[in-house]
Amino acid sequence: MKKSIFLLLALMAAVISCDKIETDDENKKDATEKNDSIQGNDSIQKIDTLYFSGVLTANASSGDCITPDTKISVNYTDKADSVSITIFKAKLAQRMPAMDIIIPGISVKKEGDVAEISSNNSIPLAMGSEFPAYTVTEFSGFILSDSISFSLKFGKTPTSFAGHIQMQ
DSSP states (O other), X not given: OHHHHHHHHHHHHHHHHHHHHHHHXXXXXXXXXXXXXXXXXXXXXXXXXXXXXXXXXXXXXXXEEEEEEEXXXXXXXXXXXXXXXXXXXXXXXXXXXXXXXXXXXXXXXXXXXXXXXXXXXXXXXXXXXXXXXXXXXXXXXXXXXXXXXXXXEETTEEEEEEEEEOOO
């Protein structure tokens, strides 16, 4: 009886792992197809999400906080006239814990191969809540075919990011 239960569990595990492999392969294929369209002239409108890696610098009152190898994602809306940017494991001060910060409602104006991004009053989200004390102002920057750079203020903290595209 015990042998048949173990056999049944082993078969179930095999079936589940096969399903997982197929799903992972499909996700990789989808990501590859999206990233392949980056090279086109209309890449800003074709891609749902772009990923970048670079340096996040926050000029906090307690001193500069420089975080190399910061990852961000730029998530386009359906009309591609605005984006939200997620900064993964962001630190705005040395003693601040790292957290993912989402900046919604950033407008996009595309001219040729350059997309200008700007916002002057976005309430960031972190840990599932809004942070109005750190309202994003003076947000401005550019997305090129292979890089991004922007500057902003989180509340009173001047912050900047510069990075290059990452293929997923």
